[in-house]
Amino acid sequence: MAIISVVLRMSLCITLTMAQQPASTNSSVVWLYRPTFIYNLGSRCTSPLHHARRNQSTAVRDDYTYTPGIGAHKVHTDAANWYDAWLRCRLEGSNLSIINSEAEKNLIVELLSRAGPSHNGNLEGRAYMGFHSFFYPKVWITLEGQTLSQAGFNEWHDGEPSGGDNERCGSIFTSDGKLNDQECGRTTSFVCERHCC
The missing domain is CATH 3.10.100.10 (Mannose-Binding Protein A, subunit A)
Incomplete structure (x- = not known):
C-alpha cells in the first residue's frame, strides 16, 4: 500500500509539472501535455493536492x-x-x-x-x-x-x-x-x- 501511495504521489507531481509547461510543437511530446485533465492545482510538487481558492x-x-x-x-x-x-x-x-x-x-x-x-x-x-x-x-x-x-x-x-x-x-x-x-x-x-x- 505504501508503494502505491508513493507512485500515486509521484504521478501527480509529474502530471503537475507537465501541465505547467508550455505546449510543445513537437508532435512526439504533445501527447504528454494534458492541461484540461488536472488544472489549477498549484506549483508545489511536495504537496500536489493543495488547491488555492x-x-x-x-x-x-x-x-x-x-x-x-x-x-x-x-x-x-x-x-x-x-x-x-x-x-x-x-x-x-x-x-x-x-x-x-x-x-x-x-x-x-x-x-x-x-x-x-x-x-x-x-x-x-x-x-x-x-x-x-x-x-x-x-x-x-x-x-x-x-x-x-x-x-x-x-x-x-x-x-x-x-x-x-x-x-x-x-x-x-x-x-x-x-x-x-x-x-x-x-x-x-x-x-x-x-x-x-
Whole structure:
C-alpha cells in the first residue's frame, strides 16, 4: 500500500509539472501535455493536492447548495474512494469540502442527512472531506495546505484519529460531522465545495 501511495504521489507531481509547461510543437511530446485533465492545482510538487481558492471557477451551478458566508456544497452519494472523490470534485471545478466552522459542519451534516446513504459503498456513516495525512503520519492538513486548526475546525470523533499509517484520508461521521481518519481505498459518500458566496 505504501508503494502505491508513493507512485500515486509521484504521478501527480509529474502530471503537475507537465501541465505547467508550455505546449510543445513537437508532435512526439504533445501527447504528454494534458492541461484540461488536472488544472489549477498549484506549483508545489511536495504537496500536489493543495488547491488555492482563488483558482476555482465562480460560475453558479444548479446542483450545489449555496449558503452566504459559508460557500456552496454538493453531496455525492454515488460512493467513491478518496482519490476518485477528489478527482470528481476537481472535474466539477470544486474541491473536497474543508470544514471551516461549526456552522459549516452543521450545514454539511444537514445536507448529508437530506441526501441519504451512499450507493454501492463499503463504508456507511462516513463522508470523505478535503484533508489528509499523506506527507507525515498524524499531521493532518487540508487540501489548501492548512492544519485543521488553521482551517477553523479540528473536532475529532471520540477515539479518532485511530488508524496510524493505514488511515491517511479524511472523512467525517455523517451523524455528527466530527472528524475521522479513514483508509483511502474504502468507498463512501463525499462532499464537494465551491467558494463563491
